[in-house]
Amino acid sequence: MDMDNLTARIPPQNLEAEQALLGAILSNNRAFEKVSEFLRPEHFANPVHGKIFQACASYIEQGRIADPITLKAFFATDEDLKEAGGAEYLARLAAASGVIINAYDYGRQILDRYIRRQLIGLGTDMVNDAFTISMDSEASQQIEIAEKKLYRIANEGELDGGPVTLSAALKESLAATEFAMKNPAGISGVPTGLTEVDKLMGGLHDSDLLILAGRPGMGKSAMATTLAFNAALKFEEENKKPGAKKKSVALFSLEMSAEQLAGRILSAKAQIPGNLMRTGKLNNDQFDELAAAVSLLGKVPLYVDQTPGITVNAIMNRARHLKNDKEKGLGLIVIDYLQLISSPGRSENRVQELSEMTRTLKIMAKELQVPVLVLSQLSRLVEQRENKRPQLSDLRESGSIEQDADIVMFVFREIYYLQNDVPKRHSNETPEKFALRQAEWQKKCQDITNQAELIIAKHRHGPCANIKLYFNGEFGKFSNLEQDFS
16 A cells, blocks of 8 residues: 555544543543553543543642533533534543443553554654655664664553653652662662662662773673672572563673673683683583583573664663563663664764763653663773872763763772782892892781672662672682681
8 A cells, every 4th residue: 555545544543442442531530540550641532632631630630529510610611522512522532432341451451552552643754754864864764763662662551651640659669679679688679689789778779870890900890790690699589489570681791702702601600710711721510511501691681782883772772672671671781882782873082972872761761661781981091190099080080971870880909900019029128128128028918819899889779888899700600708618
């Protein structure tokens, strides 16, 4: 069918269902409760019906009765309602009302027709945009825009949109608090598997943008892999519960391949050094342990995207696909790392590009209602200071990272710098004093070899802190400091 015939067709609508639902609400306000969670005024094909629904909602939410008598004055001056028949139209709706038990079905039909109208509009826009060839609008960008709109349509009626009442927000906050109280560890977000981190932050929370930064060699990727895997293990456990909403972890690795990441996870799980795996210097027992670990880890809901030079919009679209897949779901996004994300624009100002990326990532966290953990490099200014412990100011060259992030964390391992600062004998120093200094240096190196710090430098929802962790370089794994690795 050509476009002229398509546009001449009447858009999908069910005016009878709209009238029946409004009549049921006007006759018995309890009918509103059956549709209030998913139906909004703009879903009605007839704008007059949308106005009546909005008026009913306003009255009912205020604890007042919504019927033809109480709404008569409300619509006395409304021209659209006058054309429909004025107050008499309200009375006719109430007189010919549907049965309250059918209110939910009426509401779903109204929403279904609205979604169909949205799909038609999206399809028309896609066709028009595809015919328009412009240097500023590549086909891949049009696909990303269309996918974003389609995702929103797919979730219409399930995800909240527009202003939310304080009452609804307070109930959500109370529910999260209640969930944390029932959890033995007091965690209301996605657990990290690191006890002190979970105690401080209560896990990783939906809609939060978390930045994990550090200089090369500090273990940022190892930390990200640890957090992603620990979260995926928890999701695997939760997904098995009857009626559970499926969740998974999406790890966008722009630096390492999926095979390298899997190797790190396998090394940590089987407790076999990664260098032995890479060189193949394993005995039969060790290989059997690896094979057993592969079998155990096969069902962990962790998805790795290793696309090099991926754009932030592509990340958003792929994350939406996972979120919308009821068999996979989405509970956490990890990106390794920010400076490797490509920009579709042609700006020569990289700082401005990175700032725009962090803003978009924050929007993604809010839209998908999942925590987004993004790794970031620090400036070289850290190396020029005597105190190498990173600070928030080290993020400044990347623009709005600090501003957009809800939480900023730094990975710091003092041994990285201390082991390279080998004591040298001073010209006026006795051999005994030099030997003593050497012994002290060796003792300190030994004491902190496996120690690391996670520095919480910004925490929008709570206190900042320095959390000491155990780092096993052989397995590339972070864990609780008090854990026994013997």
